[in-house]
Amino acid sequence: MVAKPLPLEEVMGLEPRAVQERITAAREALGEEVVILGHHYQREEVFRHAHHAGDSLKLARRAAASRARYIVFCGVHFMAEVADILSRPDQVAILPDLAAGCSMADMASLAQVSRAWRELEEVLGAAGDQVMPVTYINSAADLKAFCGERGGIVCTSSNARQVLAWAWERRPKVLFFPDQHLGRNTAHRMGVPLEDMVVWDYGRPLGGLEPEQIRRARLILWKGFCSVHQMFRPEHVRAFKERHPEARVVAHPECSFEVCELADFVGSTEAIIRYVAEGPPGRYLVGTELNLVERLARRFAPEGKQVHFMSPTVCLCSTMFRISPEHLLWTLENLLEGRVVNPIRVPEAVAGPARLALERMFQVSP
Ligand code: 13P
Ligand code: SF4
Numbered sequence: 001m002v003a004k005p006l007p008l009e010e011v012m013g014l015e016p017r018a019v020q021e022r023i024t025a026a027r028e029a030l031g032e033e034v035v036i037l038g039h040h041y042q043r044e045e046v047f048r049h050a051h052h053a054g055d056s057l058k059l060a061r062r063a064a065a066s067r068a069r070y071i072v073f074c075g076v077h078f079m080a081e082v083a084d085i086l087s088r089p090d091q092v093a094i095l096p097d098l099a100a101g102c103s104m105a106d107m108a109s110l111a112q113v114s115r116a117w118r119e120l121e122e123v124l125g126a127a128g129d130q131v132m133p134v135t136y137i138n139s140a141a142d143l144k145a146f147c148g149e150r151g152g153i154v155c156t157s158s159n160a161r162q163v164l165a166w167a168w169e170r171r172p173k174v175l176f177f178p179d180q181h182l183g184r185n186t187a188h189r190m191g192v193p194l195e196d197m198v199v200w201d202y203g204r205p206l207g208g209l210e211p212e213q214i215r216r217a218r219l220i221l222w223k224g225f226c227s228v229h230q231m232f233r234p235e236h237v238r239a240f241k242e243r244h245p246e247a248r249v250v251a252h253p254e255c256s257f258e259v260c261e262l263a264d265f266v267g268s269t270e271a272i273i274r275y276v277a278e279g280p281p282g283r284y285l286v287g288t289e290l291n292l293v294e295r296l297a298r299r300f301a302p303e304g305k306q307v308h309f310m311s312p313t314v315c316l317c318s319t320m321f322r323i324s325p326e327h328l329l330w331t332l333e334n335l336l337e338g339r340v341v342n343p344i345r346v347p348e349a350v351a352g353p354a355r356l357a358l359e360r361m362f363q364v365s366p
Pocket of ligand 1: 158268
């Protein structure tokens with residue numbers, strides 16, 4: 001028996017156990033009408049209800065392949081936008097709490113990137129001949145469209161290397177936004193020296209650079225970062241290694257260059273899980289969001305793997321955390337009544353060119 005949907009304020013007052021039971025019942029009653037996608041950073045009480053879990057790339061593929069009428073995205077706003085862009089017009093992507101944004105994605109707006117592009121043109125001439133725009137998937141749909149319209153492309157933390165190689169095969173320079181760390185860490189591992197990279201400070205004219213620096217650079221890195229991953233510091237790694245020299249150090253590529261240089265393995269959330277799953281028993285020090293690290297610790301403890309969080313302070317992704325079990329329940333029970341709450345719709349004028357940039361990415365990393 002499925003209960004009648006309650007207003008969100010009342011759902012918020014339910015006992016946690018009742019919330020869990022009602023989610024399970026609503027999910028079952030919706031059957032194939034709904035697919036719930038869960039990013040690895042979701043809290044356990046939400047994550048356990050996902051039909052599919054994954055990193056940004058895997059979930060984008062899942063959304064594109066889904067036949068379900070409703071795609072409920074337990075993740076952040078840009079992920080639900082990608083699901084809408086890649087799904088059929090009769091499917092609806094839903095974000096259970098619209099406040100679940102990404103602070104890094106908010107560090108680059110279309111106005112700022114368009115201004116940067118114009119300023120690059122002042123220095124380089126037609127920027128489109130010289131510079132390939134590459135946006136990390138952690139960005140608004142209109143920035144993906146910006147790339148799509150200029151021959152550019154999207155990347156995720158899983159395929160940034162292939163995407164950058166693709167970009168440099170076509171143009172001598174890359175403008176990479178919004179995450180400077182993913183761009184720098186990936187390019188450096190591809191053999192690009194740090195001297196060939198500059199940081200574009202989007203708050204300053206010409207990115208705070210001299211025209212000569214722009215002419216010389218191969219990689220122009222937007223000055224964006226993830227507020228969660230910037231909390232991991234090289235001194236945390238060194239202090240841990242002093243106590244446990246044998247420990248394997250694992251970092252997400254949104255971590256700083258210094259942290260990634262100290263890591264034994266750098267990869268996306270999905271790749272991190274694989275690394276620990278396939279590794280030998282022993283200690284792992286992991287620099288990525290707390291929910292995922294705690295899940296790894298629980299899952300692999302029986303195999304003799306001790307998984308530790310890299311920072312001494314708690315670093316949660318507070319926007320991922322916005323998706324509460326109560327919001328998920330409220331979303332599902334409304335769907336049962338035929339009401340769609342919090343749909344994410346990207347207008348076709350933006351979705352079309354954004355899809356182009358995403359499809360280029362899928363060609364590069366099928
Ligand atoms: P992944 O694609 O590696 O899951 O990363 C997404 C993200 O937002 C990490 O902060
Ligand atoms: Fe955005 Fe960082 Fe949260 Fe990932 S962890 S969703 S990059 S704020």
